[in-house]
Amino acid sequence: MQAPKTETKQPLLSVRNLGVAYKTAQGPVHAVSNISFDLAENEVFGIAGESGCGKSTLIRSLLRLLPDSATVSADACLYRGQDLMGLPDARFRKDILWSEISLVPQSAMASFNPVYRVGDQIIESIRAHKSVSKAEARERCKALFDVVGLEAGLLDSFPHEFSGGMRQRAMIAMALSLDPGLIVMDEPTTGLDVLVQERILRRIREIRSEIKSSIILITHDIAVIAEMSDRIAIMYGGEFMEQASAVDLFEQPYHPYTLGLKNAFPSIRNIGAELISIPGSPPTLIGPLQSCPFAPRCPFAVAACRSANPEIVGLEGGQHQVRCVRHADAVGFREQAKEKAVWQF
Amino acid sequence: MSANAMSRSLRKLGLGLKEHYGIIATNKLSLLGFWIIVLFTLVAAFAPWIAPHEPWEMLFDSKGEFAALRAPSWEFPFGTTHLGYDLYSQLVLATRTTLLIGATSGFISIIIGANIGLIAGYYGGKVDEVLMRLTDILYGMPFLPFIIILIALFGRKLEFVILAIVLIIWRTSARVIRAQTIAIKQRQFIAMARARGASDLRIIYVHILPNVLPLLLLYAAFNIAWSIITEASASFLGFGDGETISWGGMLYELWLSGKTRVAWWWFATPSVCIILLVTSLVFVSRAYEEVANPRLRKR
Amino acid sequence: MAILELANLSRHFEIRPGLLDRAFKGKASSYIKAVQGLNVTVEDNEILGIAGESGCGKSTTCTMISALMEPSDGDIRFKGRSILGLKGKALKDYRRSVQMIFQDPYESLNPRFRIADIVAEGPRALGLWRGEELDRRVHAILSAVGLPPAKYAERFPHELSGGERQRVGIASALIMEPEMIIADEPLSMLDVSIRAGILDLMRDMQAQKGFASIYVSHDLSILGNVADRILIMYLGQAMEVGPAREVILNPKHPYTKALIGAVPVPDPRSRRAVPNVRGDLSKPIDPPPGCRFAPRCPHADESCKTKFIALDTQDPQKHQAACHKLAEIGHG
Ligand SMILES: Nc1ncnc2c1ncn2[C@@H]1O[C@H](COP(=O)(O)OP(=O)(O)OP(=O)(O)O)[C@@H](O)[C@H]1O
Numbered sequence: 001m002q003a004p005k006t007e008t009k010q011p012l013l014s015v016r017n018l019g020v021a022y023k024t025a026q027g028p029v030h031a032v033s034n035i036s037f038d039l040a041e042n043e044v045f046g047i048a049g050e051s052g053c054g055k056s057t058l059i060r061s062l063l064r065l066l067p068d069s070a071t072v073s074a075d076a077c078l079y080r081g082q083d084l085m086g087l088p089d090a091r092f093r094k095d096i097l098w099s100e101i102s103l104v105p106q107s108a109m110a111s112f113n114p115v116y117r118v119g120d121q122i123i124e125s126i127r128a129h130k131s132v133s134k135a136e137a138r139e140r141c142k143a144l145f146d147v148v149g150l151e152a153g154l155l156d157s158f159p160h161e162f163s164g165g166m167r168q169r170a171m172i173a174m175a176l177s178l179d180p181g182l183i184v185m186d187e188p189t190t191g192l193d194v195l196v197q198e199r200i201l202r203r204i205r206e207i208r209s210e211i212k213s214s215i216i217l218i219t220h221d222i223a224v225i226a227e228m229s230d231r232i233a234i235m236y237g238g239e240f241m242e243q244a245s246a247v248d249l250f251e252q253p254y255h256p257y258t259l260g261l262k263n264a265f266p267s268i269r270n271i272g273a274e275l276i277s278i279p280g281s282p283p284t285l286i287g288p289l290q291s292c293p294f295a296p297r298c299p300f301a302v303a304a305c306r307s308a309n310p311e312i313v314g315l316e317g318g319q320h321q322v323r324c325v326r327h328a329d330a331v332g333f334r335e336q337a338k339e340k341a342v343w344q345f
Numbered sequence: 346m347s348a349n350a351m352s353r354s355l356r357k358l359g360l361g362l363k364e365h366y367g368i369i370a371t372n373k374l375s376l377l378g379f380w381i382i383v384l385f386t387l388v389a390a391f392a393p394w395i396a397p398h399e400p401w402e403m404l405f406d407s408k409g410e411f412a413a414l415r416a417p418s419w420e421f422p423f424g425t426t427h428l429g430y431d432l433y434s435q436l437v438l439a440t441r442t443t444l445l446i447g448a449t450s451g452f453i454s455i456i457i458g459a460n461i462g463l464i465a466g467y468y469g470g471k472v473d474e475v476l477m478r479l480t481d482i483l484y485g486m487p488f489l490p491f492i493i494i495l496i497a498l499f500g501r502k503l504e505f506v507i508l509a510i511v512l513i514i515w516r517t518s519a520r521v522i523r524a525q526t527i528a529i530k531q532r533q534f535i536a537m538a539r540a541r542g543a544s545d546l547r548i549i550y551v552h553i554l555p556n557v558l559p560l561l562l563l564y565a566a567f568n569i570a571w572s573i574i575t576e577a578s579a580s581f582l583g584f585g586d587g588e589t590i591s592w593g594g595m596l597y598e599l600w601l602s603g604k605t606r607v608a609w610w611w612f613a614t615p616s617v618c619i620i621l622l623v624t625s626l627v628f629v630s631r632a633y634e635e636v637a638n639p640r641l642r643k644r
Numbered sequence: 645m646a647i648l649e650l651a652n653l654s655r656h657f658e659i660r661p662g663l664l665d666r667a668f669k670g671k672a673s674s675y676i677k678a679v680q681g682l683n684v685t686v687e688d689n690e691i692l693g694i695a696g697e698s699g700c701g702k703s704t705t706c707t708m709i710s711a712l713m714e715p716s717d718g719d720i721r722f723k724g725r726s727i728l729g730l731k732g733k734a735l736k737d738y739r740r741s742v743q744m745i746f747q748d749p750y751e752s753l754n755p756r757f758r759i760a761d762i763v764a765e766g767p768r769a770l771g772l773w774r775g776e777e778l779d780r781r782v783h784a785i786l787s788a789v790g791l792p793p794a795k796y797a798e799r800f801p802h803e804l805s806g807g808e809r810q811r812v813g814i815a816s817a818l819i820m821e822p823e824m825i826i827a828d829e830p831l832s833m834l835d836v837s838i839r840a841g842i843l844d845l846m847r848d849m850q851a852q853k854g855f856a857s858i859y860v861s862h863d864l865s866i867l868g869n870v871a872d873r874i875l876i877m878y879l880g881q882a883m884e885v886g887p888a889r890e891v892i893l894n895p896k897h898p899y900t901k902a903l904i905g906a907v908p909v910p911d912p913r914s915r916r917a918v919p920n921v922r923g924d925l926s927k928p929i930d931p932p933p934g935c936r937f938a939p940r941c942p943h944a945d946e947s948c949k950t951k952f953i954a955l956d957t958q959d960p961q962k963h964q965a966a967c968h969k970l971a972e973i974g975h976g
């Protein structure tokens with residue numbers, strides 16, 4: 001019998017204090033700041049948050065896909081113990097990108113080269129990282145197209161002959177093609193109807209347990225994130241506001257923003273019921289934060305929220321992390337937050 | 346128009362100076378090329394003030410001796426010809442001619458090429474067919490002989506040299522810009538412009554043109570470089586404008602004098618200038634190649 | 645009165661095999677029948693929601709209505725007049741009245757235009773307003789969609805997040821003050837709270853100026869909330885149409901039932917019911933005649949594979965489904 005490897009305890013991806021700033025004419029935009037998280041092997045980590053809160057920036061910084069106007073800083077960013085930030089660009093592209101960490105970009109629909117057939121593009125990406133024959137790669141493509149519910153005959157079509165959702169599915173197929181250790185999906189289901197979505201998510205869950213991949217999933221669809229994720233982070237103004245296991249986050253949310261987000265979700269069960277949205281607008285992110293970014297829109301904010309950006313607190317034995325000064329009062333908020341009037345202060 | 350408003354509308358066309366300097370400055374060689382071109386342009390602009398002598402002025406040295414075939418020295422920095430002409434002055438004045446011919450025919454040809462490429466690519470069908478057959482015919486023409494015949498027909502004058510170069514050099518730019526236009530017109534933002542009510546001409550010149558601009562500037566640089574080489578070749582073969590001095594013309598005179606083996610400096614000065622300027626143009630165009638063709642980019 | 649009528653609208657795409665296959669193996673072209681015999685109307689001041697499987701022809705229908713693509717067959721009538729073959733002034737007027745919001749915000753914004761110029765493009769192209777008046781309107785609409793002009797007006801599309809781009813697309817359509825908006829998944833990348841804000845904005849504009857709208861979305865709960873009527877499509881055919889609440893709360897067609905049954909609920913402890921459909925791959929290439937859902941339908945028999953029922957447009961408020969087996973399926 002072999003001694004159990006100590007590595008199994010080590011997280012697949014470990015990020016500490018990640019920050020990204022974009023240079024703009026109005027000054028630096030701090031799109032992402034103070035992000036820390038660990039991703040275990042075979043885990044699905046969901047990230048949800050308002051449009052423009054920095055979700056895509058966060059994952060693009062991990063994959064080095066940001067434009068030159070962005071500066072990335074991090075205390076640590078380890079993938080299987082290897083420092084991602086220190087790796088030279090060429091090595092990163094050869095050893096990590098696609099083969100170890102693959103991406104379904106938010107721009108999935110626009111990510112194919114318009115002048116080549118879709119199948120050829122996927123085959124080319126497989127063969128760039130793996131020594132397989134064209135025919136083998138094509139067989140692999142057919143299997144992947146089946147996973148995402150596309151007819152194999154469509155491999156020979158050009159990207160403009162695909163519908164939006166079909167291109168998105170082809171991109172998901174491409175991200176699965178090399179059995180990567182980590183699959184990052186940025187809004188993978190925006191263009192899919194619920195039946196196709198159900199099928200793809202089901203197949204992805206099956207594949208994941210076969211090849212033991214982890215997944216980072218970004219989506220606005222709270223139902224999808226609840227269905228897929230083991231752990232969820234709620235992001236606002238470039239920071240994680242709350243991070244917990246999926247069940248805890250849904251059943252015992254602590255952060256007022258999480259409460260608001262859950263409220264605003266329409267349900268097919270009660271059509272016509274009035275939705276409670278969070279009034280106000282997101283922070284501009286220009287210049288460093290001097291207060292809790294959510295304070296101006298938070299019905300429960302007190303003076304302490306406006307004087308400093310709160311630290312992260314670990315509750316329930318450190319498993320449930322919240323960035324809120326009033327986390328102790330959260331139990332009371334959960335009921336109050338269901339009243340529309342509370343939000344219109 | 347105020348300077349500010351002007352720079353805004355230039356920027357809208359994709360011609361903001363700052364942005365372009367930024368593009369060039371990303372690459373050290375391009376930046377070097379850029380400054381060499383600036384230097385040549387300054388020399389051309391102030392040529393009559395910089396050149397100490399007339400181009401065809403027989404010179405005598407400080408001792409009063411006829412200064413024929415002198416090697417470079419303090420008195421004649423680039424040496425003299427067998428007839429005692431100052432090569433430095435010739436070179437400076439020739440820079441003006443060469444740059445004038447290069448820039449004018451480069452610009453006119455890129456304007457013609459771009460328009461033909463945009464229109465053929467955008468409309469497709471019959472229009473494309475006719476315009477592209479025309480370019481194909483030009484491709485069938487041997488380059489230098491054709492130009493020489495044209496100059497012989499029109500006459501050996503500066504305008505005609507430019508005209509002859511322009512008539513043939515637009516063909517390549519038309520082709521590549523057509524190809525790029527065809528790719529861009531299928532993009533969805535063109536459909537969006539059409540849905541918003543933009544007319545064909547507006548789509549071509551306001552929506553597509555800024556997107557082919559990097560490619561256009563790349564080929565503008567190529568066309569200028571080619572024009573300079575072509576002019577030099579034609580002049581060297583004796584088909585330049587006999588009244589104005591040019592780099593190719595200087596080499597032609599060297600050839601006529603039969604002193605090619607002796608007067609290395611006479612040979613070196615115009616040749617080095619041609620090579621330097623053309624290479625600089627190619628270097629600058631390299632920077633645009635990276636913008637025009639993102640696949641070349643590092644990432 | 646119907647502002648827009650689609651009569652037997654069809655669009656087929658030819659898929660040509662590669663040159664070698666055609667020359668040596670004698671392969672014939674196959675066809676994708678993206679839209680087939682679509683009959684539907686949009687009434688004045690009405691929002692028609694369209695939902696359906698990915699690749700079922702929703703975007704194709706939208707582009708045909710926006711006069712960006714010719715139908716293979718059938719007719720599109722706007723205010724009673726056919727829009728096919730419109731030219732010159734008439735086409736310009738039509739473009740002014742009907743605005744499309746494109747599905748993909750990453751492809752549909754010109755990368756060389758600044759945000760303010762993208763939004764101002766329509767009015768500029770048609771010469772609606774100029775100078776300060778135009779600036780004022782651009783700024784107003786950008787603020788209304790939640791993009792403060794001070795921060796966003798001078799940026800390029802690549803400096804925006806997905807949801808921000810989507811709002812630029814919406815602003816550029818709304819600024820034209822159209823009579824009809826064709827919105828192809830306009831809010832798919834927006835979170836619920838911004839979504840609610842934009843839906844409010846559209847409702848306000850509709851109350852003030854009055855416009856009809858086609859709203860394509862995969863999110864049935866949104867459609868249930870915003871649309872007056874819903875059309876459900878599958879592989880190019882209309883499956884069901886009717887008042888929004890009726891269709892969602894009381895679906896008739898087996899496909900609609902499966903679709904609504906598969907809507908996930910936001911609860912990490914519950915799992916989606918496995919949908920009641922056979923197979924799971926829809927084949928858009930060379931579809932057989934008859935009902936295209938038949939191969940996957942649990943109730944289908946031979947007759948379904950040969951006959952297809954086209955929906956009619958006699959009474960727009962009627963709740964109808966294109967299925968022979970309605971009586972059999974009942975409401976169980
Ligand atoms: N290149 C850039 N330059 C300047 N600002 C940028 C740039 N890219 C993104 N931003 C800004 O950074 C913020 C975060 O953008 P990001 O794309 O990460 O958002 P997101 O959370 O993915 O939003 P969405 O859900 O809408 O896609 C946004 O406010 C955006 O405007």
Ligand SMILES: Nc1ncnc2c1ncn2[C@@H]1O[C@H](COP(=O)(O)OP(=O)(O)OP(=O)(O)O)[C@@H](O)[C@H]1O
Pocket residue numbers: 160161162163164165166191192657658676677678697698699700701702703704705747928
């Ligand atoms: N230019 C084209 N050439 C060939 N086939 C096309 C073309 N455009 C669309 N199709 C096909 O027509 C069908 C319908 O496409 P369409 O884009 O209308 O779907 P959609 O309903 O909008 O789907 P989604 O929800 O995924 O965006 C698809 O099967 C697609 O492959």
Ligand SMILES: [Mg+2]
Pocket residue numbers: 055056057106186805806807
């Ligand atoms: Mg994003």
Ligand SMILES: [Mg+2]
Pocket residue numbers: 163164165702703704747828
């Ligand atoms: Mg579509």
